[in-house]
């Protein structure tokens with residue numbers, strides 16, 4: 001049996017990672033998207049165990065110390081985010097296609113431990129559109145937006161490290177590009 005793919009999706013805050021992955025899942029429910037653990041506070045409408053596992057800093061440290069994280073990183077200078085290892089390993093063992101939506105630092109860690117994964121950068125059509133989407137989402141304060149813009153500049157500068165760049169111009173086209181990389185045919 002051919003191993004199911006692990007696709008690592010990185011892109012600046014506000015580019016549309018969550019939106020594109022949700023649209024891909026709606027068309028391909030057999031694809032599993034890892035649920036990260038984070039120390040950040042939930043946004044309105046976010047559900048623990050669905051969007052993220054919202055954990056205390058103490059619990060996060062415990063997961064790291066017991067080798068429970070496949071990768072983890074400080075993101076936007078304020079909070080830690082990580083991929084719980086066991087759930088991913090279980091999906092790989094059963095041949096389920098896996099998506100990890102993580103930041104650049106996390107992707108670099110996965111490249112050393114799972115070099116066979118497919119590394120994809122989701123890029124905006126241009127920077128103005130990226131910052132408009134980030135503001136348009138309306139979920140962050142101006143201070144938080146400025147931090148995300150700073151992180152975004154670093155992430156955009158690392159685009160060349162990725163095997164594939166998918167531009168999120170329209171959602172449908174970005175989903176089709178990811179489906180092709182995952183070998184999903186319609």
Ligand SMILES: Nc1nc2c(ncn2[C@@H]2O[C@H](COP(=O)(O)OP(=O)(O)O)[C@@H](O)[C@H]2O)c(=O)[nH]1
Nearest residue numbers: 013014036072073075081082083101102103106
């Ligand atoms: N390293 C790592 N980064 C993650 C993980 N989960 C989410 N992230 C990244 O954390 C960043 C912040 O995510 P989020 O708080 O949802 O805010 P957003 O980027 O503004 O939507 C994004 O770049 C995510 O890709 C994870 O498990 N590990």
Ligand SMILES: Nc1ncnc2c1ncn2[C@@H]1O[C@H](COP(=O)(O)OP(=O)(O)O)[C@@H](O)[C@H]1O
Nearest residue numbers: 013014015016017018019133137168169170171
């Ligand atoms: N292709 C697209 N065209 C226009 N707006 C988009 C597109 N993809 C996502 N958006 C919008 O951009 C904003 C940020 O998307 P989101 O999925 O939250 O980004 P991320 O998960 O990368 O931070 C949301 O308001 C979303 O509706």
